[in-house]
Amino acid sequence: MLNKNPPIKVAILDDHPLIRKALHYSLEYELDLNLVGMYKNRQEITSALQNGEIDLLVLDYLLAEEDFDGLQLVKHFRLHYPKLKILVSSAIESPAVVNQVIKAGVMGFVGKSKEQEELIAAIRKVASGKRYLSTDMQHELDMFNEPDADMYPYIAPSVRPGGKDIEILVRELTPREMEVIRCYLAGLNITQIAEKFNRSRKTISGQKQGALRKLGMKSDVELFRYQDLIIGL
Template identity: 45%
Template sequence: MKPIRIALLDDHAVVRHGLANTLAAEAGFEVVGIYERSRDLISGLPSAPADLLLLDFSLSPDELDGVSLIRALRVKFPNCHILVLSAHHDPATVGLAMRVGARGFVGKGEDMSHLVQAIRKVASGAVYLSTSMTYRLAETVTSDTRKDSGETPDALLQAELTSREQEVIRCYLAGMTVSEIADKFNRSIKTISTQKTSAFRKLGVTSNNELFKLNKIISPP
């Protein structure tokens, strides 16, 4: 299995090199770039491609802001998955980062095992938020905040669900049962259950409640 290629961006040298050393020692990880400035990351990625970009959301004042940086990276490197690691992880910041294209968010105060888990999930195409972060966002993010933030990516499209998996999840979110969905699309209950399970894995959720919370946070209004 190919290692997950990771590029790091953080303007604090201790954090940057500490992360690089820790992640490089993790099985299945390869740190391919360590950057202090966003322009160096953007210029370095073509020659040192990465599967996952691990970014600090709040860099120095003369740098691109987190929103502009994520948007630029999504345009220039659409195949790279973006995971934000930041000391600023209030619900507004997390929600904004997710809405403009990040696939996950980890607070710098969280345990390293959570960061490792987040990297593996996001690199696989899933969306990652800790359970506590998901609930905090669901309680504070309103429809007005979502409208003010600009372009909002669809969580189902971001997670690269198949068309049939999207059908199942959208129907499920609309309140339909597995049996009703099976009848609607003339598929077996077993097939619908399998498609639902696959979609859950790609979205990085493990329960019905997590699915509804995630949908509320990062799907279009």
């Protein structure tokens, strides 16, 4: 029986040419999926979004330096294009990141370690209005959102010593300090962040240490205690 429904209009936003090409080859034989565009940054995709040419966006969580970080990009698209369905595809397969993008309105997440067949299945499910997470990621997310009772004494309070709310302190960070901290919390090391933003390791390390000073923190352990709060801002 022929499918009488119009094809789902899919777009890809990813700054890696090889990823875009691989997704193009995977989607071109799927008759119910119409790849309407492949873009490397937010500026390129804007006109297509404004014209309503896209039903579903496959979004890379970490784009190039000139673009928003993944969470801010999701919030931007949800604000300006509320009907757009978003599926995040990322090499950063962290439950903290997945938790925040789902809260921000993303309908699905597929790690880049997964097979293309899983991504295509996820596209179809999200396009139908249902949420998609792999079984293992759903399990990790459940564990992330239900910490063991023994860990409760170690969960960070929202107020730092001295009476300042962590949200206020985070807003004192420069945009570059914030993007470094977000990437670090998302699982990238200093070298990877330096390569992503085309900066030196010394510059990235300095920006990270500057951010820690502003936040009143002395160690990575302390920073990761606030991971959920910081990524969500």
